[in-house]
Amino acid sequence: MSEETLKKTPLHAAHLEAGARMVPFAGYSMPVQYRDGVLKEHLWTRENAGLFDVSHMGQARLRGVSPLSAFEEVTPGDFIGLKPGKQRYSVLLNKKGGIIDDLMAGRPDDDGLFVVVNGACKENDFKVIDAELAGQVRIDRLEDRALMALQGPKAAEVLANHAPDAAKLAFMETAALQAFGVDAIISRSGYTGEDGYEISVPGEAALRIWNTLLADERVRPIGLGARDSLRLEAGLPLYGHDLDETVSPIEAGLGFAVSKKRRDARDFPGASRITAELAGELTRKAVGLKVEGAPAREGAEIADAEGAVVGVITSGGFSPSLGYPIALGFVPPALAAAGTELKVIVRGRAQAAQVVATPFVPHRYVRKV
Amino acid sequence: MRFTKDHEWVSLDGDVATIGITAYAAEQLGDVVFVETPEVGKSVTAGEGLAVVESVKAASDVYAPLSGEVLEANTALAEAPETVNQAPEAEGWFAKVKIADASAYEALMDRAAYDAFLETL
Numbered sequence: 001m002s003e004e005t006l007k008k009t010p011l012h013a014a015h016l017e018a019g020a021r022m023v024p025f026a027g028y029s030m031p032v033q034y035r036d037g038v039l040k041e042h043l044w045t046r047e048n049a050g051l052f053d054v055s056h057m058g059q060a061r062l063r064g065v066s067p068l069s070a071f072e073e074v075t076p077g078d079f080i081g082l083k084p085g086k087q088r089y090s091v092l093l094n095k096k097g098g099i100i101d102d103l104m105a106g107r108p109d110d111d112g113l114f115v116v117v118n119g120a121c122k123e124n125d126f127k128v129i130d131a132e133l134a135g136q137v138r139i140d141r142l143e144d145r146a147l148m149a150l151q152g153p154k155a156a157e158v159l160a161n162h163a164p165d166a167a168k169l170a171f172m173e174t175a176a177l178q179a180f181g182v183d184a185i186i187s188r189s190g191y192t193g194e195d196g197y198e199i200s201v202p203g204e205a206a207l208r209i210w211n212t213l214l215a216d217e218r219v220r221p222i223g224l225g226a227r228d229s230l231r232l233e234a235g236l237p238l239y240g241h242d243l244d245e246t247v248s249p250i251e252a253g254l255g256f257a258v259s260k261k262r263r264d265a266r267d268f269p270g271a272s273r274i275t276a277e278l279a280g281e282l283t284r285k286a287v288g289l290k291v292e293g294a295p296a297r298e299g300a301e302i303a304d305a306e307g308a309v310v311g312v313i314t315s316g317g318f319s320p321s322l323g324y325p326i327a328l329g330f331v332p333p334a335l336a337a338a339g340t341e342l343k344v345i346v347r348g349r350a351q352a353a354q355v356v357a358t359p360f361v362p363h364r365y366v367r368k369v
Numbered sequence: 370m371r372f373t374k375d376h377e378w379v380s381l382d383g384d385v386a387t388i389g390i391t392a393y394a395a396e397q398l399g400d401v402v403f404v405e406t407p408e409v410g411k412s413v414t415a416g417e418g419l420a421v422v423e424s425v426k427a428a429s430d431v432y433a434p435l436s437g438e439v440l441e442a443n444t445a446l447a448e449a450p451e452t453v454n455q456a457p458e459a460e461g462w463f464a465k466v467k468i469a470d471a472s473a474y475e476a477l478m479d480r481a482a483y484d485a486f487l488e489t490l
Contacts, residue, residue, distance in 0.1 A: 038425040039400035225399075225426050294403050295423055318402040318425050325403070347405070347421065 009055035010146045010206040018221050026119030028056040031223040038225035042320040045192055045230055046361075049152035050222035051213050058122025059145050059200055062105075062129070063112035064137040071105065071113055074132050076249065076268040078259035082107055087174040087187050090257050091249050092117075092125055097270020097277075098245040099252065101125045102237070104198075106174040108185045112137075114174070116147065116198070118239045146206035151196030151230075153364065154218045159186075159197055162212065166197060171365040180209045191227065193234025193363045232326060233319050235288055235358025241298055242286065242314040242328050250277040251330070253286045253358075284311065284330040288358035289344065291316065293351040295325035296344035302329050303343040303350060310335060313344060319360060326360050327353070370458070371477035373434045374486060377419075378458055381474050386435050386466045388419065393487055395457035399424045401450045406442035407464050413437060415473065420463045422453060434477060437468035 006029040015022065020031035031053065033041060044050055064070060068079045077090040087106030091099045101121040105113050117125045126139050150159055160167040163179030166186045174187035185200040201209055213219050228238065237243050237252055248270065249257050255278070262268050266275055289296070295318050302311035316327030327344070335342065338357045343350040370380045376394035379386045395401070403423040413419050419433040442464050446452055453461040468474065478486060 032426075033399065037399045039402075042425070229425050294405055294421070295428070297428065318423065320402075320425060 007056075009053055010203040011053045011055060011148075011210050014207055014210055015053065015221070020221070020223060023224070025224060026056045028119065030056060031221070033223040033225045034221050036220065038223070038229060039320050041220065041222045041226035042229050044220050045152045045194065045222055045226060046321055047153065049150055049154040049158050049196070049216075049219045050192070050226070051210065051219050052149040052151065052222050052227055053146075053210070054119075054149055054198070055146040055203075055206070056119035057147055058115075058117040058119060058125060059142040059147060060115050060117075060126060061112050061140045061142065062115060062133075062137045063140060067112045067137045070133045070136040072262070072268070073136075074129060074269065075105075076258040076262045076274065077105075078261045079105065079113070081259075081261065084110060085173055085175060087172050087189060089172075091243075091254065092128065093249075093269040094245055095269050097248045097273040099239070099243045099247050099249060100128055100245060102239055102243060102254075104187070104189065106187055108174040108176040108187070111176075114185060116200075120240060142200070144203050145200050146203045147198060147200050148206070148210060148213075149190050149192075149196060149198045150213060150219070151190045151192040151194045151222075153195060155194070155196040156366065158213065158216050158218055161216070168369055169197075170369045171195075171367045180205065180212060182209075188366065191234075191236060192230040193236070193359055193361060194230075195364055195366045229317055229320055232315055232317060232328065233321055233359065233361040234363060235328070235360060237286070237328065238315055248274055248277055250274055250282060251284055251286060282333050285333045285336040286314070286328060287331055287336050287355045288360055289313070289316075289327045289329060289342065289353045290356045290360075291325040291327055291344055291351060291353045293325070294346045296327050296346050296351065296353065300327075301345040302331055302353070303345060304335060305341055305343070307343065307350065309345075310342070321361050328358070331355070371434070371474055371479060372483035372486075373432070373477060375432050377431060377434045379434045379474060379477060381468075381471065384468055384471065385440060386437065386468050386474065387462050388431075388434060388464050388466060389462040390422065390431055390453065390457055391483070392457045395454050395461070398422060398429060398453075399426065401453040404446040404450045404453060404463070406444065406446060407439045409439050409442060411439045413439060413466060419466075422450075431463060433466065435466065435468045435473050436470070437466040439464050440467050441465040
C-alpha cells in the first residue's frame with residue numbers, strides 16, 4: 001500500500017512533530033517508535049506512563065432490542081450477565097470455533113454494547129457481526145472517534161488530574177463520562193500488563209487531549225514497537241500472529257473467555273470442538289518460552305529434546321524488562337508444562353528454550369479501588 | 370574506511386579487513402540487543418551473510434563487503450551488544466577478515482561517496 005492511500009489518525013501530525021518513525025499498519029500510517037526508541041519507550045511505560053495512539057482500532061456501538069444476548073451468538077462470553085460499568089475481553093468465533101478476532105466489549109452506559117476490535121480485522125469483524133446478527137443489532141461505527149491508551153504505574157495519578165471520575169474505575173470497568181471537556185468513554189484496561197486506561201474521545205479533540213497528557217512530565221509517547229514488546233512480556237496474544245481463524249480460545253490459553261454459563265449451555269459457534277478441547281482433546285497449546293541465545297521470532301520451529309519438530313513460535317523477541325529473549329508458541333499439550341526443556345531453531349541452529357508460565361512480567365492491574 | 374550500500378564499513382590493514390555497520394545503520398536499527406558473529410576460519414563471500422544483528426523489533430543480516438576468511442570475531446559483542454550503538458564505526462566492529470583481493474576494497478565507496486549516497490535515501 002502506498003503512502004498516499006494509508007489512512008491517518010487524528011494524531012498523525014503530533015507523531016511527525018514528535019519525531020516518530022511512521023510505518024504502514026492495518027492500513028494506517030502509524031508510529032512504530034519515537035525519538036527514544038523501542039527499548040527506552042518500553043522501560044518508560046513500565047516505570048512511568050506511556051501514551052499510545054490506537055485510533056486505528058475499530059470502535060462501534062451495537063444497538064438494538066437486546067444487543068447483549070445477540071452478541072452471545074458470535075462469542076463464548078457471558079454478555080447477558082455483563083453489568084453496566086463492566087467490560088469484558090472476548091473473541092469473535094467462526095463456526096469451527098476459530099478466532100475471527102479478539103476484542104473488548106463493555107457497557108460504559110445504557111447505550112447498547114461498546115466494542116473495540118483490532119484495526120486490521122475491523123472491516124471483516126463488522127461484516128461478520130452484521131451478517132450473523134442482522135435484524136437483531138445495528139452496528140454504529142464510531143469512525144469519528146480517536147482512541148488512546150495511557151499505560152503504566154503512574155497512569156492513574158496522571159489521569160486523576162483530568163478525569164477524577166476515571167480514577168474510581170477498577171480494572172475492566174468502563175464509563176461514559178465528561179473528561180477533558182468532551183464526552184469520553186474510559187475503561188481501566190490496556191495491552192501492556194500495567195495499570196492504565198483506554199480513552200475514547202471525539203476525533204476533533206484528540207490532538208488537544210494528547211498534548212494535554214504529554215504536557216505531564218510523567219507521560220511520554222510510545223510507539224507500536226514497544227506496544228508489541230510490552231504485550232509480549234504480559235503474555236497477551238496478538239491477532240494475526242498468536243491468534244488466527246484456525247486457533248481456538250482453548251488452544252490459545254484464553255479459556256477464561258469461554259464463560260461457565262456458556263460452557264454448560266454449549267450454545268456458541270464451534271461449541272462441539274471447544275467442548276471436546278476442554279475435555280482434553282487438544283492437539284496444541286500456547287506456551288511461553290524463555291529462549292537462550294538469539295531471539296526466536298515468529299515462524300521459528302520448536303523442537304523437543306531429541307530434535308524432532310513439535311511446534312512453532314507465533315511471537316518472539318527480546319524482553320527489555322527481563323534482558324533475555326522470550327516467545328509465545330504452540331506445542332503439543334504433553335510438552336506444555338512449565339519447566340519442559342525444548343529447542344528453538346534459529347537460522348538453522350538449535351537453541352535451548354524452556355517452557356515458562358505467562359505472563360513473563362507480572363501484571364499490575366488495579367482490581368480494587 | 371570504505372562503505373557499502375548495505376551500510377557496512379570496512380577498514381583495511383594490510384590484507385586484513387575489519388568490518389562493521391555504519392552509524393547510520395546503527396541509528397536505523399535502534400537498540401541492538403543481540404549480535405551473532407561468524408566463526409573463525411569461516412570463508413565468506415562478498416554480498417553474502419557475515420553476521421546477524423538484532424534489535425528489539427527485528428533481525429537484520431550484515432553482509433560481507435569483501436570475500437575472504439574470518440580471522441577474528443568481536444566476541445565482546447555477545448556480552449555488550451549495545452556497543453554497536455555506542456561506537457558502531459569503532460569498538461562495535463563485527464569481524465576481521467583476511468581478504469584475497471585488495472582491489473575489491475578500493476572499488477567500495479569512500480566516505481564522501483557514502484555520505485552522498487545517504488543523501489539520496
